[in-house]
Amino acid sequence: MSCQEARELLDAYLDGELDLVRSLEVETHVKGCDRCCLARDEYDVLQHSLKKHGVYFNAPKGLEQRIRSRLRSDKDSQRKHLIPSTFPNWRPVSIAASIAALIVASAIFFGTLLRPSSTNVLAQQVVSSHIRSLMADHLTDVASSDQHTVKPWFSGKLDFAPVVKDLAAQGFPLTGGRLDYLDNRRVAALLYKRHQHTINLFLWPTSQADSEPETLAIKGYNLVHWTQSGMTYWAISDVNASELRDFVRKQRQ
Amino acid sequence: MTENIWNKVTTNAVWKARRDRFEQTVLPHLNAAYNLARWLTGNEQDAEDVVQESYLRALRSFDTFQSGRDSRGWLLKVVRNTCYTWLRENRGKTVTQFQESGQEPQSTYADPETELIEKANSDLVRHAIEALNIEYREVLILRELEGLSYKEIAHILEVPLGTVMSRLSRGRKELQLRLFESTREAKT
Ligand SMILES: [Zn+2]
Numbered sequence: 001m002s003c004q005e006a007r008e009l010l011d012a013y014l015d016g017e018l019d020l021v022r023s024l025e026v027e028t029h030v031k032g033c034d035r036c037c038l039a040r041d042e043y044d045v046l047q048h049s050l051k052k053h054g055v056y057f058n059a060p061k062g063l064e065q066r067i068r069s070r071l072r073s074d075k076d077s078q079r080k081h082l083i084p085s086t087f088p089n090w091r092p093v094s095i096a097a098s099i100a101a102l103i104v105a106s107a108i109f110f111g112t113l114l115r116p117s118s119t120n121v122l123a124q125q126v127v128s129s130h131i132r133s134l135m136a137d138h139l140t141d142v143a144s145s146d147q148h149t150v151k152p153w154f155s156g157k158l159d160f161a162p163v164v165k166d167l168a169a170q171g172f173p174l175t176g177g178r179l180d181y182l183d184n185r186r187v188a189a190l191l192y193k194r195h196q197h198t199i200n201l202f203l204w205p206t207s208q209a210d211s212e213p214e215t216l217a218i219k220g221y222n223l224v225h226w227t228q229s230g231m232t233y234w235a236i237s238d239v240n241a242s243e244l245r246d247f248v249r250k251q252r253q
Numbered sequence: 254m255t256e257n258i259w260n261k262v263t264t265n266a267v268w269k270a271r272r273d274r275f276e277q278t279v280l281p282h283l284n285a286a287y288n289l290a291r292w293l294t295g296n297e298q299d300a301e302d303v304v305q306e307s308y309l310r311a312l313r314s315f316d317t318f319q320s321g322r323d324s325r326g327w328l329l330k331v332v333r334n335t336c337y338t339w340l341r342e343n344r345g346k347t348v349t350q351f352q353e354s355g356q357e358p359q360s361t362y363a364d365p366e367t368e369l370i371e372k373a374n375s376d377l378v379r380h381a382i383e384a385l386n387i388e389y390r391e392v393l394i395l396r397e398l399e400g401l402s403y404k405e406i407a408h409i410l411e412v413p414l415g416t417v418m419s420r421l422s423r424g425r426k427e428l429q430l431r432l433f434e435s436t437r438e439a440k441t
């Protein structure tokens with residue numbers, strides 16, 4: 001390697017950005033070249049003075065709080081989020097209607113008045129349940145990787161017996177179960193792990209016919225929905241869609 | 254109607270959860286964001302404004318961020334773009350189009366001089382960095398202060414890897430030269 005070539009690559013070499021072969025070539029040259037040795041020393045001195053003289057600017061105190069409050073009052077991203085593309089006809093409602101909406105909505109939450117049935121609305125519920133389970137530190141009611149512990153835990157709490165599979169050998173270890181509330185009824189929520197990610201699998205009985213898995217993406221989460229042998233299933237996670245479909249395939253086997 | 258209202262209430266909850274997730278993902282990188290903005294804008298107040306604006310922009314485009322990806326790089330890219338917009342609007346002439354000059358700054362150090370550089374106090378170092386062309390300055394900040402890889406820097410700057418390599422190399426040489434000169438001035 002010529003001196004000129006070595007000088008071209010010297011910074012990348014010292015930064016550890018060269019592949020092994022190139023790296024050895026530069027190293028061999030530098031060892032026998034005074035000019036390159038000097039350039040290497042200059043590099044070291046510069047590194048040293050940048051580190052020593054503390055030229056890093058840390059964020060001032062209070063900036064984080066100011067950002068948090070601006071994020072909270074940011075109407076633009078909120079509004080953008082309030083009008084989902086699936087409801088193009090949605091228009092802002094008046095204050096009176098908003099109050100009415102709140103009453104109606106709380107009635108829905110208690111499951112006494114109305115039964116929103118479209119898949120889309122249900123999918124939103126699944127997303128909300130998933131997020132709540134992650135945030136409220138309420139992931140599992142029964143924490144166990146043993147399907148023979150999780151399954152009996154549900155008996156007496158549900159009007160059906162969920163099938164609980166442990167998929168640890170397939171890369172999706174069971175971590176526990178939880179009671180949840182979806183589609184105006186009690187449902188079983190089974191928790192699985194995929195690396196650092198949590199998968200919620202919701203299931204409950206249905207009178208609907210079998211359907212093949214269908215993948216949806218809502219607000220950064222992937223969802224897979226299917227119906228099989230009188231049970232309806234919703235799997236949701238922030239793992240990528242193909243991994244989640246893989247999980248579903250293993251569930252259905 | 255009821256479906257729409259119901260949807261509004263749930264999306265509102267989803268929005269809050271999304272904002273929380275956003276905060277957990279990118280607020281830990283606040284120092285990195287501020288440091289970059291501070292070095293690119295050149296003063297505290299503008300850096301604060303730019304950082305706040307960057308976080309708002311980032312929140313609005315959070316849907317494009319895939320979880321598990323490099324959140325610091327993603328945020329820094331937004332910060333950098335916001336800085337450039339700000340610089341264009343507020344400084345006009347300050348952002349000059351960068352031109353790769355064929356010439357490399359000539360290195361002229363012998364041993365006693367490199368010792369001088371080592372003694373340069375942090376003010377001198379800061380002034381020397383501030384005096385650098387912005388294209389050299391940003392790669393230096395990202396590499397030396399944030400410790401990012403060439404690949405990460407290339408992604409933030411949207412330039413080829415080789416460009417990162419050459420800008421960094423030239424930026425360092427120019428910085429060495431400025432430090433050398435300013436340290437000598439300080440001595441005399
Ligand atoms: Zn050489």
